[in-house]
Amino acid sequence: MEKILLHMCCGPCACYPVKRLHEEGFEPVGYFLNPNIHPHQEWKRRLNTAREFAEKVGIEFFADNHYRLREFLTRTALVVESFDSVHFADGFHKRCGICYAWRLSEVARFAAENNFKFFTTSLLYSRHQNHGLIKKFAEHYAERFDVKFHYEDFRVGWQDGIDLSTELELYRQNYCGCIFSEEERFSNDIRKERRKYFRAQKKPSVES
Numbered sequence: 001m002e003k004i005l006l007h008m009c010c011g012p013c014a015c016y017p018v019k020r021l022h023e024e025g026f027e028p029v030g031y032f033l034n035p036n037i038h039p040h041q042e043w044k045r046r047l048n049t050a051r052e053f054a055e056k057v058g059i060e061f062f063a064d065n066h067y068r069l070r071e072f073l074t075r076t077a078l079v080v081e082s083f084d085s086v087h088f089a090d091g092f093h094k095r096c097g098i099c100y101a102w103r104l105s106e107v108a109r110f111a112a113e114n115n116f117k118f119f120t121t122s123l124l125y126s127r128h129q130n131h132g133l134i135k136k137f138a139e140h141y142a143e144r145f146d147v148k149f150h151y152e153d154f155r156v157g158w159q160d161g162i163d164l165s166t167e168l169e170l171y172r173q174n175y176c177g178c179i180f181s182e183e184e185r186f187s188n189d190i191r192k193e194r195r196k197y198f199r200a201q202k203k204p205s206v207e208s
């Protein structure tokens with residue numbers, strides 16, 4: 001059976017991809033590398049959940065064990081403007097591109113350095129991520145590190161993944177990961193601003 005390195009953004013998102021990859025004759029090996037997750041206790045909890053999942057389904061598992069808050073903030077500081085939490089182009093923030101590129105470049109490098117022929121990512125399972133951009137970056141880094149990217153639209157197994165993670169009693173987080181996404185999820189001020197922004201976008205333009 002061919003091994004494939006599966007980047008796990010978290011345990012629940014990896015449920016359907018692992019099932020699907022097994023069906024396709026692969027032997028998935030989990031790799032948790034997510035320096036985008038904050039604060040520390042949340043990162044630790046998601047790492048432990050990913051490990052718990054790997055143990056429950058019996059797959060090999062590796063993890064980047066370093067919490068890298070400062071590096072994430074340094075990388076994203078230039079694109080996180082004061083209105084970034086409210087105003088975002090096409091539903092996605094500029095910082096997400098940096099976040100995907102960082103993670104996928106390290107995953108592709110890890111795959112190449114550890115003699116995996118293929119890699120893929122559970123980010124392709126999420127309905128809340130920029131699927132096209134993830135695919136583009138993964139293809140780019142696959143070429144750069146000379147390893148094959150296995151593309152698959154895992155979003156088709158959305159409900160299946162939810163059911164599996166519930167059966168396995170995995171912790172399910174309620175925000176994407178970075179400290180900005182946590183603020184966007186829970187700040188009433190930001191939610192209000194966003195509603196206002198989107199209402200304004202729907203209005204026919206009266207200028208010019």
Ligand code: SF4
Nearest residue numbers: 096099176177178181
């Ligand atoms: S919202 Fe999610 S994908 Fe975007 S930067 Fe934050 S953690 Fe990364």
